[in-house]
Amino acid sequence: xxxFLLKDNVAGVVFALPFIIGFLSFTIVPMLLSAYYSFTRFxxxxxxxxxxLENYRRMLTDERLRESLFATFYxxxxxxxxxxxxxxxVAMLLFKSxxxxxxxxxxxYLPSMLGGSVAVAILWRRMFFATGTFNSILDxxxxxxxxxxxxxxxxxxxxxxxxxxxxxxxxxLIFLASLKQIPxxxxxxxxxxxxxxxxxxxxxxxxxITPTIFFNLMMQTIAGFLTFNSAFLISQGGPFNSTNFxxxxxxxxxxSWGNAGYASALAWFMLSVLAVTTGILFGTRRFWVYxxxxx
Amino acid sequence: xxxxxxxxxxxxxxIVLGIGFIMIYPLLWMLMSSFEISPNIFHxxxxxxxxxxxxxxxxxxxxxxxxxxxxxxxxxxxxxxxxTVGTVLSSSVIAYSFSxxxxxxxxxxxxxxxxxxxxxxxxxxxxxxxxxxxxxxxGSYRPLIIPAFFGGAFFIFLMTNxxxxxxxxxxxxxxxxxxxxxxxxxxxIMPLSVPVLVTAGLFSFIWRWDDFMGPLLYVQGRPxxxxxxxxxxxxxxxxxxxxxxxxxxxxxLSLMPAVLIFIFFQRYLVEGISTxxxxx
Numbered sequence: 238x239x240x241f242l243l244k245d246n247v248a249g250v251v252f253a254l255p256f257i258i259g260f261l262s263f264t265i266v267p268m269l270l271s272a273y274y275s276f277t278r279f280x281x282x283x284x285x286x287x288x289x290l291e292n293y294r295r296m297l298t299d300e301r302l303r304e305s306l307f308a309t310f311y312x313x314x315x316x317x318x319x320x321x322x323x324x325x326x327v328a329m330l331l332f333k334s335x336x337x338x339x340x341x342x343x344x345x346y347l348p349s350m351l352g353g354s355v356a357v358a359i360l361w362r363r364m365f366f367a368t369g370t371f372n373s374i375l376d377x378x379x380x381x382x383x384x385x386x387x388x389x390x391x392x393x394x395x396x397x398x399x400x401x402x403x404x405x406x407x408x409x410l411i412f413l414a415s416l417k418q419i420p421x422x423x424x425x426x427x428x429x430x431x432x433x434x435x436x437x438x439x440x441x442x443x444x445x446i447t448p449t450i451f452f453n454l455m456m457q458t459i460a461g462f463l464t465f466n467s468a469f470l471i472s473q474g475g476p477f478n479s480t481n482f483x484x485x486x487x488x489x490x491x492x493s494w495g496n497a498g499y500a501s502a503l504a505w506f507m508l509s510v511l512a513v514t515t516g517i518l519f520g521t522r523r524f525w526v527y528x529x530x531x532x
Numbered sequence: 533x534x535x536x537x538x539x540x541x542x543x544x545x546x547i548v549l550g551i552g553f554i555m556i557y558p559l560l561w562m563l564m565s566s567f568e569i570s571p572n573i574f575h576x577x578x579x580x581x582x583x584x585x586x587x588x589x590x591x592x593x594x595x596x597x598x599x600x601x602x603x604x605x606x607x608x609x610x611x612x613x614x615x616t617v618g619t620v621l622s623s624s625v626i627a628y629s630f631s632x633x634x635x636x637x638x639x640x641x642x643x644x645x646x647x648x649x650x651x652x653x654x655x656x657x658x659x660x661x662x663x664x665x666x667x668x669x670x671g672s673y674r675p676l677i678i679p680a681f682f683g684g685a686f687f688i689f690l691m692t693n694x695x696x697x698x699x700x701x702x703x704x705x706x707x708x709x710x711x712x713x714x715x716x717x718x719x720x721i722m723p724l725s726v727p728v729l730v731t732a733g734l735f736s737f738i739w740r741w742d743d744f745m746g747p748l749l750y751v752q753g754r755p756x757x758x759x760x761x762x763x764x765x766x767x768x769x770x771x772x773x774x775x776x777x778x779x780x781x782x783x784x785l786s787l788m789p790a791v792l793i794f795i796f797f798q799r800y801l802v803e804g805i806s807t808x809x810x811x812x
Contacts, residue, residue, distance in 0.1 A: 248713035249633030256626040259682020271659030344552030354742045355761040356783030359768045360562050373577035407805050414806030463654040484654045491658045500658045
């Protein structure tokens with residue numbers, strides 16, 4: 238036995254065992270269970286009851302699902318690009334400064350580090366009350382209308398988008414790391430050839446960091462599609478479902494409305510939406526991502 | 533020419549500082565508001581309290597009903613601590629297997645692991661809940677802590693990359709000296725990968741400390757088990773009157789662990805984010 242365990246291949250598998258066991262019991266089993274539940278009517282308390290494709294058929298006519306998808310896509314398409322643009326813009330500004338880097342990093346990265354917390358989400362909600370800090374600041378500039386930003390279905394989602402953009406710090410750090418890898422000789426050569434700074438940015442910097450942009454875009458899109466905390470804590474999905482993001486809708490079906498079966502079907506639907514979206518992103522890769530490396 | 537360049541340098545610093553100040557303003561405002569004892573707290577745009585005092589802190593610490601924040605902080609530390617220990621230990625073991633293993637199928641396993649990296653937790657939220665419900669774990673921290681002992685995909689990925697960069701000559705010479713696969717892990721790879729273990733540990737701790745959805749699913753009905761995040765949510769329940777001063781005081785304390793980690797371990801965090809794209 239001892240000899241068997243000491244063989245390199247056996248030992249390798251032993252070290253992989255936690256992953257294998259964990260993957261089977263906390264990913265595969267729940268996924269199989271949820272595939273089964275998606276064909277049932279199930280409220281957690283009573284045993285599931287087989288109803289075939291009923292849950293999937295229900296999605297076709299579910300008006301709230303349509304609203305939820307709209308809100309989710311709106312949120313992703315607004316927050317992800319804006320966040321990446323902010324991250325890249327500030328990374329370009331910070332790129333060459335070394336003296337004050339510590340302070341700058343703290344100012345730009347702290348929001349990203351703390352922004353996902355419950356404390357900040359509720360602070361954010363408080364700030365956008367009719368009597369909140371945001372309106373008081375507008376007041377200083379003479380713009381105050383005492384507007385309840387979270388009470389209007391057009392502006393509520395922007396409160397959440399703003400919170401997401403505010404957390405651009407970690408994307409910025411990734412951009413900074415990748416900007417630092419571009420050899421300075423490239424810029425020297427470009428300057429000698431008479432390329433302006435703007436031209437250098439579009440013809441040199443931007444193409445060289447496209448792999449990083451792609452990576453950021455992927456991760457943030459996936460995370461964006463599943464935003465839950467801010468919608469749950471700040472706007473509770475309202476007003477009029479304008480911030481009823483998909484993860485929140487799924488949560489409510491399971492835990493508030495006793496439709497765990499339908500929620501399971503929704504989870505599978507979301508997984509295919511994500512697969513298609515990331516698939517499309519990957520498909521566009523060869524048109525704009527430069528993979529040539531730095532040599 | 534030179535003065536123009538210097539001018540631009542100064543202008544740039546002013547722009548960066550200006551935007552930075554706007555960025556950090558909400559956090560500063562919350563910090564200052566935690567010392568505001570005048571009830572005008574809601575209307576103030578500026579940073580400085582009308583009346584400064586510490587009264588919000590004891591008022592907030594008194595907590596919810598029978599349970600004070602002593603309890604909630606202890607719960608949060610317990611949860612974040614155990615989950616972090618579990619994640620870091622198991623992830624390093626698994627990463628070692630991926631980095632140094634030679635057994636057939638290890639590439640497929642690694643690919644599966646990368647796949648789960650893209651599989652968001654929210655997709656598994658409902659089925660995992662039902663599964664843990666079946667196991668009878670709901671109502672405790674078991675569904676949050678036990679799976680942590682089976683590795684976290686992000687950290688396995690981070691550590692595998694780190695271990696791949698450790699020269700193979702080291703383990704080969706150890707092997708010649710009679711070291712087994714296990715010995716190479718405990719004597720060579722593990723000690724050499726301390727920096728990456730620290731990075732992973734810090735991120736894991738911050739994420740678990742901030743985790744809201746997990747405790748919301750599993751310990752929601754039991755105030756004595758609340759972590760700080762859930763306690764804050766109930767504290768600022770929109771359906772009741774909130775003592776905002778006390779709320780901000782407890783919020784500031786709840787953010788302290790992350791801020792302290794940032795101040796003292798900045799290097800590890802920056803390293804982790806820039807090399808793997810971990811979300812901070």
